[in-house]
Amino acid sequence: MLTEQAPLAVATPPRTLWSRPGVRMAALAAVVLALVALFLFTDVPGSLLFALKVRGLSVTAMLVVATAVGVSTVVFHTITQNRILTPSIMGFDAFYMLISTIVVFFFGATSFLTLDPLILWGVQVVVMVAFSVLLFTWLFGGKRRSIHLMLLVGIVLGTFFRSFTEWMQRMLDPVAFQVLSDAGFASLTRPDETLLLLTAILVALGCAAAIPLSATLDVLTLGEPAAVGLGVDHRRTVMILFGIVSVMIAASTALVGPVLFFGLIVANLAYAYAGSFRHAWTLPTAVLLGMVCLVGGQLVIERLFAFSATLSTVIEFAGGLFFLYLVLRKGAR
Amino acid sequence: MTAIATSTGVPVQARPRRAWAGALIGVALLVLSVASLFIGVSDVSPLALVTGGPDGRAAFLLIVSRIPRTLALLLVGATLAIAGLIMQMLVRNRFVEPGTTGVSEFATLGMLVTMVLWPGMALLGKMGVAAGFALLGTWVFLRIIRAVPVRQLVLVPLVGIMLGGVVAAVTTFFAYRLDLLQSLGQWAQGSFAGVMQGRYEFLWVAGLMGVIAWIAADRFSVIGLGEEFATNLGLDYRRVVAIGMVIIAVTTAAVLVTAGMIPFLGLVVPNIVSLIIGDNVRRSIPWVAGLGAVFVVACDILARVLRFPYEIPLSVIVGIVGAALFLWLLLRKGSRAH
Numbered sequence: 001m002l003t004e005q006a007p008l009a010v011a012t013p014p015r016t017l018w019s020r021p022g023v024r025m026a027a028l029a030a031v032v033l034a035l036v037a038l039f040l041f042t043d044v045p046g047s048l049l050f051a052l053k054v055r056g057l058s059v060t061a062m063l064v065v066a067t068a069v070g071v072s073t074v075v076f077h078t079i080t081q082n083r084i085l086t087p088s089i090m091g092f093d094a095f096y097m098l099i100s101t102i103v104v105f106f107f108g109a110t111s112f113l114t115l116d117p118l119i120l121w122g123v124q125v126v127v128m129v130a131f132s133v134l135l136f137t138w139l140f141g142g143k144r145r146s147i148h149l150m151l152l153v154g155i156v157l158g159t160f161f162r163s164f165t166e167w168m169q170r171m172l173d174p175v176a177f178q179v180l181s182d183a184g185f186a187s188l189t190r191p192d193e194t195l196l197l198l199t200a201i202l203v204a205l206g207c208a209a210a211i212p213l214s215a216t217l218d219v220l221t222l223g224e225p226a227a228v229g230l231g232v233d234h235r236r237t238v239m240i241l242f243g244i245v246s247v248m249i250a251a252s253t254a255l256v257g258p259v260l261f262f263g264l265i266v267a268n269l270a271y272a273y274a275g276s277f278r279h280a281w282t283l284p285t286a287v288l289l290g291m292v293c294l295v296g297g298q299l300v301i302e303r304l305f306a307f308s309a310t311l312s313t314v315i316e317f318a319g320g321l322f323f324l325y326l327v328l329r330k331g332a333r
Numbered sequence: 334m335t336a337i338a339t340s341t342g343v344p345v346q347a348r349p350r351r352a353w354a355g356a357l358i359g360v361a362l363l364v365l366s367v368a369s370l371f372i373g374v375s376d377v378s379p380l381a382l383v384t385g386g387p388d389g390r391a392a393f394l395l396i397v398s399r400i401p402r403t404l405a406l407l408l409v410g411a412t413l414a415i416a417g418l419i420m421q422m423l424v425r426n427r428f429v430e431p432g433t434t435g436v437s438e439f440a441t442l443g444m445l446v447t448m449v450l451w452p453g454m455a456l457l458g459k460m461g462v463a464a465g466f467a468l469l470g471t472w473v474f475l476r477i478i479r480a481v482p483v484r485q486l487v488l489v490p491l492v493g494i495m496l497g498g499v500v501a502a503v504t505t506f507f508a509y510r511l512d513l514l515q516s517l518g519q520w521a522q523g524s525f526a527g528v529m530q531g532r533y534e535f536l537w538v539a540g541l542m543g544v545i546a547w548i549a550a551d552r553f554s555v556i557g558l559g560e561e562f563a564t565n566l567g568l569d570y571r572r573v574v575a576i577g578m579v580i581i582a583v584t585t586a587a588v589l590v591t592a593g594m595i596p597f598l599g600l601v602v603p604n605i606v607s608l609i610i611g612d613n614v615r616r617s618i619p620w621v622a623g624l625g626a627v628f629v630v631a632c633d634i635l636a637r638v639l640r641f642p643y644e645i646p647l648s649v650i651v652g653i654v655g656a657a658l659f660l661w662l663l664l665r666k667g668s669r670a671h
Contacts, residue, residue, distance in 0.1 A: 082488070084492065084495060085495060088494075089491070089494065089495060089498065146487060146562045148485070148487040148488050148491055149487050149663060151487075151665060152428070152487050152490060152491055153490055153660060153663060153664070155491070155494055156656050156660055156663070157656065157660075157661050159596055159652060159656060160652060160653060160656040162652075163596065163648055163649045163652030163653070164652075164653075165647065166518065166646075166648075166649070167645065167646055167649040169518065174515065177514075177515055180510065181514055183630060190414075260498060261498075261499065261502065316502050316506065317502065317503060317506045319502075320499040320500070320503050321503075323495070323496075323499050324473075324496075324499060331630065
């Protein structure tokens with residue numbers, strides 16, 4: 001189902017310097033560092049120390065989100081053998097909004113804004129991970145079923161919860177609705193420090209679990225029959241990987257809100273840019289590209305447009321258009 | 334023609350059971366429609382009609398609100414189910430309908446465009462724009478799906494839902510920027526609470542589409558067998574697909590401007606009918622229409638009585654029941670989706 005034929009590991013040796021994955025990644029890393037430096041040290045309104053503290057938090061949040069989204073999307077593409085899906089299609093955002101709506105509905109908008117974010121974050125992460133793990137064991141545990149079927153079941157359940165959420169939202173007063181719809185858009189500025197730390201730990205654990213599997217992921221790219229033939233325990237590996245993906249997406253969604261198409265842009269750009277199909281290269285490239293998008297985007301919006309738009313909605317919008325371009329050009333493969 | 338298109342999956346003994354099921358749908362339709370006329374907050378009962386009721390407004394309410402609402406329910410149920418059936422034939426996939434292919438989302442985007450550019454536009458114009466967008470959505474989806482092998486049953490709705498998500502994100506982005514989110518939400522969530530005389534007549538256009546679908550039924554049966562096959566039988570494939578696209582788009586738009594989005598209906602009903610009598614479109618269209626109407630009327634009665642005197646939006650009930658049925662279709666033995 002992949003569009004291009006993945007070149008075998010024994011491809012012809014790189015001819016130019018630029019065609020080497022290592023060189024490309026170093027260049028990208030340099031760009032990221034430059035952007036981060038620009039973001040941290042330029043245009044300081046008052047005390048540098050205070051600005052650094054606030055901006056450092058923002059940059060860390062961006063790094064955590066870029067890592068979670070980049071790694072989980074690339075892994076997800078490999079598991080599903082399809083490059084136009086995103087893990088968030090599973091209805092994580094439906095859960096996020098459902099839980100937020102329940103809080104606003106039963107305890108009012110003020111308590112939603114004053115509620116200890118730690119509790120909300122914890123509840124959301126636990127519910128999202130529990131949902132995806134349950135779904136997965138239920139569908140994968142007994143009979144052999146396709147991954148696509150599992151996704152579709154996840155989506156149908158997502159619709160189910162979404163219609164429930166909408167119904168509750170219809171019964172809210174406009175002010176409470178406004179609070180909720182603001183919560184429905186991802187926000188990367190001013191994250192809560194404790195939550196950021198917790199999310200960072202979860203994402204780091206996910207990465208630590210995914211990195212040793214990068215060679216296995218390369219084999220999974222060849223498709224299930226080939227992978228099984230080469231000695232990969234397909235079901236077990238896919239289950240582990242899927243668990244990693246759901247923890248990462250759940251943590252980052254609970255931190256900043258739903259991000260649907262951001263991963264799609266980053267992952268597909270990474271395949272084009274990395275110069276290699278090996279996950280050892282594509283995974284970090286996706287993360288770095290995510291950083292370029294987030295830090296660069298935030299710079300442009302803060303310094304050029306002076307906050308006339310929120311970064312996440314712009315990224316979603318651009319990501320949506322990019323998706324359309326992708327499928328109309330290449331077909332749904 | 335029909336001989337070729339009859340399904341092979343129907344056992345011969347199914348005949349008596351079929352007559353039985355048909356009678357059941359007919360009786361249910363009649364009973365539920367009558368019940369729908371007399372259920373609501375105001376007292377409209379046969380007795381009140383004769384005596385004039387407590388305030389003498391029973392007959393007035395019946396004509397202005399209850400009869401239009403019941404008619405609208407029947408029309409929406411029948412036409413959405415037919416649109417789903419036609420879509421399944423065009424895409425050659427059991428799991429598509431306007432809601433799982435991005436068509437409804439495109440139509441909603443059209444609604445937003447009319448809200449922003451021509452806020453005072455008449456409903457007919459709004460419906461026209463929404464239908465235009467729905468047509469674009471159908472075209473985009475068919476274009477994308479060309480690349481998916483027919484065997485990949487479940488991938489097709491996945492891609493469609495993804496497409497719908499993208500379009501919905503674009504719509505939400507603009508609606509949020511322009512502070513139209515809540516009013517758009519009112520449009521997009523299916524409910525028949527506001528349906529009364531003078532506010533549902535566009536549904537007859539959708540009804541007309543259903544009739545056209547019935548007239549062209551055999552062509553859609555053949556289309557369902559694939560492009561080469563249809564062309565071999567001397568069918569102008571592209572023209573039939575175009576007719577199907579118009580039927581789907583206009584139906585979706587008419588239902589959207591009248592009652593909002595109603596999920597899963599066009600997917601679940603044709604599948605159940607197909608399990609009973611097979612895939613001959615000419616034979617199954619009346620069944621699909623009847624069962625779709627029964628389904629919607631039943632759900633709407635539930636929506637009216639569950640939290641009496643308040644109403645639950647119909648799409649919530651349909652979403653819950655439809656999601657459960659859809660899951661059953663996906664996971665039952667022999668659905669070939671595995």
